[in-house]
Amino acid sequence: MIALDDIDRALVRALAQDATASAGALGRTLGLSQPACWRRIRRLRDAGVFRGARLDVDEQALGFGVTVFLGVKLAAKGRVSLEDFERAVTAIPEVQTVEHVLGGYDYRLRVVARDISDFERVLRRRIMALPGAGAIDANVLLSEERRPGPL
Incomplete structure (x- = not known):
């Protein structure tokens, strides 16, 4: 440090x-x-204080009007490695963040979509087809008051 x-x-x-x-x-x-x-x-x-520079993109200006947070519980942890799940989920462009968490779910995902029907397509065809995906819980973002910033 x-x-x-x-x-x-x-x-x-x-x-x-x-x-x-x-x-x-x-x-x-x-x-x-x-x-x-x-x-x-x-x-x-x-010293690693800065991990890089990122462009802060306005998702709505690009046509992505829906953001959904998903809690994903793996169905069978012994059969599918965490690395296999992480590799597959990070390949989905609509998945903006993948967080391995403790609690009721194994992963928390931030997913963007053009609208609810587009989100349903991503959910059914991509996310539910992930190796080891089990129970999924969704929370639709209504508004965001504070974006991550300096500590």
């Missing part, structure tokens, strides 16, 4: 809000020179 000072924390917050900000602009905001800011960014990246 890397030791972070106040400037490092401010830099992480700023980059979490806008990953495209230049080192020069960030440096001016934080009272650093462009090279000093770039060195800090590189140190944080090398």
